[in-house]
Amino acid sequence: MPPADSPDPAELFHGRRYHAYNDWVKREHGGRLQKVSIDAGFTCPNRDGKLGIGGCTFCNNDGFTPSYLREQRDIGRQIETGIAFMRRRYPQTQSFLAYFQSYSNTYGELARLQALYETALAHPDISGLVVGTRPDCLPDDILDYLATLSRHMPVELEIGIESCSDAVLRECLRGHDFACTQDAIRRAAQRGLFITGHLLLGLPLETKESLIAGARALARLPLDAMKFHQLQIIRGTRLANQYRADPASVPLLSPEAYIDAVIDVLEHLPANIKIQRLGSEVPPAQRVSPDWGIRLSRFPEMLEARLQARQTWQGRLCTDA
Numbered sequence: 226m227p228p229a230d231s232p233d234p235a236e237l238f239h240g241r242r243y244h245a246y247n248d249w250v251k252r253e254h255g256g257r258l259q260k261v262s263i264d265a266g267f268t269c270p271n272r273d274g275k276l277g278i279g280g281c282t283f284c285n286n287d288g289f290t291p292s293y294l295r296e297q298r299d300i301g302r303q304i305e306t307g308i309a310f311m312r313r314r315y316p317q318t319q320s321f322l323a324y325f326q327s328y329s330n331t332y333g334e335l336a337r338l339q340a341l342y343e344t345a346l347a348h349p350d351i352s353g354l355v356v357g358t359r360p361d362c363l364p365d366d367i368l369d370y371l372a373t374l375s376r377h378m379p380v381e382l383e384i385g386i387e388s389c390s391d392a393v394l395r396e397c398l399r400g401h402d403f404a405c406t407q408d409a410i411r412r413a414a415q416r417g418l419f420i421t422g423h424l425l426l427g428l429p430l431e432t433k434e435s436l437i438a439g440a441r442a443l444a445r446l447p448l449d450a451m452k453f454h455q456l457q458i459i460r461g462t463r464l465a466n467q468y469r470a471d472p473a474s475v476p477l478l479s480p481e482a483y484i485d486a487v488i489d490v491l492e493h494l495p496a497n498i499k500i501q502r503l504g505s506e507v508p509p510a511q512r513v514s515p516d517w518g519i520r521l522s523r524f525p526e527m528l529e530a531r532l533q534a535r536q537t538w539q540g541r542l543c544t545d546a
């Protein structure tokens with residue numbers, strides 16, 4: 226039970242028990258800010274041979290790439306298709322950000338990156354940039370460039386943390402450690418960039434203890450937002466091979482256990498961190514397991530109900546705010 230002098234979470238988070246990114250965007254930007262996914266043809270050092278060739282054990286980017294991106298390479302046409310889709314789905318959307326999503330979108334020479342980003346920014350309906358990448362692909366010159374852009378438009382940097390445990394990162398053949406992640410986040414924050422961390426819950430070797438220790442470490446970093454994803458086994462990954470050979474070696478979370486894991490992290494995160502995502506949906510044809518049969522749109526209500534049942538909220542156990 227919360228102590229008697231604890232804050233009222235409903236007041237803290239405008240009626241919720243966690244800090245929802247969409248609520249913040251509405252207040253900050255006066256409406257919905259929609260991200261239009263772009264596949265600019267990047268790879269990553271864990272695939273092109275620099276660090277490895279097979280990728281992280283869980284990764285098959287096709288599982289998260291909208292089909293229209295696989296069918297056309299031209300960035301302008303990807304944006305046109307994406308915006309048309311978003312306008313049909315969210316007619317109230319006022320503003321669009323170009324979301325460089327697939328693979329590591331800062332992995333390349335600065336001049337090449339600039340050309341790709343600026344092609345997207347030249348589209349009249351695009352008002353800013355979201356760039357997803359690995360922490361070991363963020364040299365200072367690229368951060369400096371993104372920081373310069375961010376003085377004139379929204380720029381979000383999305384950094385794949387995945388786990389804060391070096392043992393877990395080693396097990397999934399990530400190719401960098403948590404110290405690398407901490408360093409990248411600090412250097413990006415020094416330049417004033419908006420930083421979202423991406424965490425994958427349920428990876429092999431991750432325990433409740435390591436997850437909470439990781440959440441405490443994240444609480445000490447200058448993060449602006451977080452995304453949570455549940456581990457799903459996707460066809461064509463090393464994890465899928467491992468799972469087929471020995472399912473017991475990849476224990477998968479139930480929806481209830483996943484929501485509890487999200488809460489275990491949330492309780493330790495400062496209240497100012499905005500929560501951008503609570504999970505993901507991989508197309509059934511690409512997913513090996515698990516099949517929860519739950520739409521992503523239900524996750525917020527499931528989380529809210531469980532936060533209520535546990536009488537807790539984001540930041541309740543945070544001592545680093």
Ligand code: SF4
Binds near residue numbers: 385
């Ligand atoms: S998850 Fe990211 S870093 Fe890992 S293999 Fe896939 S694209 Fe590369």
